[in-house]
């Protein structure tokens with residue numbers, strides 16, 4: 001798949017050994033927690049908040065806000081960041097992060113970077129560039145896009161390449177627990193005991209597994225759905241030394257290990273309390289199967305208890321009536337919009353106009369409408385005397401608490417802005433501005 005070594009050798013690398021063989025990760029673990037983007041000022045807003053109700057895989061549930069809240073959101077594979085689908089997903093989990101913090105919880109938020117995976121290597125090969133340089137450039141772009149969109153940074157933003165030793169130990173634990181087998185030199189996860197919890201039918205699972213990086217037809221596997229844990233090195237691919245042989249990890253195990261290590265702690269294999277490993281696992285709805293199912297099953301195979309208390313998924317963003325996808329070549333990138341001079345608040349506003357869990361369509365009019373609304377709201381917020389804001393503030397909080405109903409929150413805001421001249425009897429809009437900035441990341 002990576003194919004022709006000669007074409008890569010001609011790309012300016014002096015040594016194939018340097019390009020393809022790593023005895024240690026190219027980025028150290030200590031770097032992993034420092035590559036997050038800059039922190040943002042979050043204004044405080046005093047109010048009694050209702051519990052946050054979220055629709056998760058088990059229905060709508062209130063989130064207990066009394067203590068530590070651990071949240072893991074699957075990050076990017078750094079080769080096509082950041083399209084509007086990514087942006088919509090990270091803004092949605094940002095709302096959860098902001099609401100839980102405002103409710104008094106200590107939020108521990110971890111996001112990974114899938115910086116070693118087939119699609120990344122394939123893209124690097126196609127474009128004749130070094131995969132590490134490609135990943136780094138896309139991670140940098142993602143960080144600047146997230147900063148512009150006012151997404152609060154994760155506490156740990158962890159590249160998969162920084163956790164090879166942790167993955168090695170986790171696979172050893174899974175082997176002791178009886179979940180690992182070998183096909184030739186590759187290691188597979190025995191997923192059979194988890195199939196009773198499949199989120200889709202077995203027939204759908206088999207199709208989707210094949211479409212999303214799985215190898216259902218490989219001869220020698222115990223079950224077609226079993227995912228790879230550790231690929232033995234193939235001639236021209238990057239690899240790492242491990243007690244399971246020289247190679248690289250499968251996709252799902254990266255997330256299981258990063259979530260457990262950075263949300264529970266370095267000693268998670270020895271000590272972990274509670275009924276579930278973490279409070280929330282999140283990502284786009286395209287990750288429900290196989291990725292979240294498999295990373296959750298693998299985490300359970302490591303720790304012996306369920307992984308996430310709740311799974312929350314965001315809808316997909318389409319363009320002009322079509323699915324937005326790499327293969328169609330119709331991805332809209334945040335960096336392109338920013339380069340074209342689009343105000344990042346307008347992008348964020350446009351994405352919040354639709355419900356985070358519905359599949360939605362993007363078109364150029366999405367930005368035009370958001371631009372118009374943002375201008376009206378800015379003008380309303382800047383007046384010295386306005387209509388009272390208590391009611392709209394309460395409406396916005398109630399809408400957010402109701403499974404992040406941002407369309408209702410913004411409708412209430414637009415209605416307030418529309419009638420701002422009627423009976424102006426309140427001086428200033430400070431509280432409303434702080435609420436919009438603090439809870440919705442809309443700094444007008």
Ligand code: ZN
Pocket residue numbers: 073074075112255291295
């Ligand atoms: Zn993941």
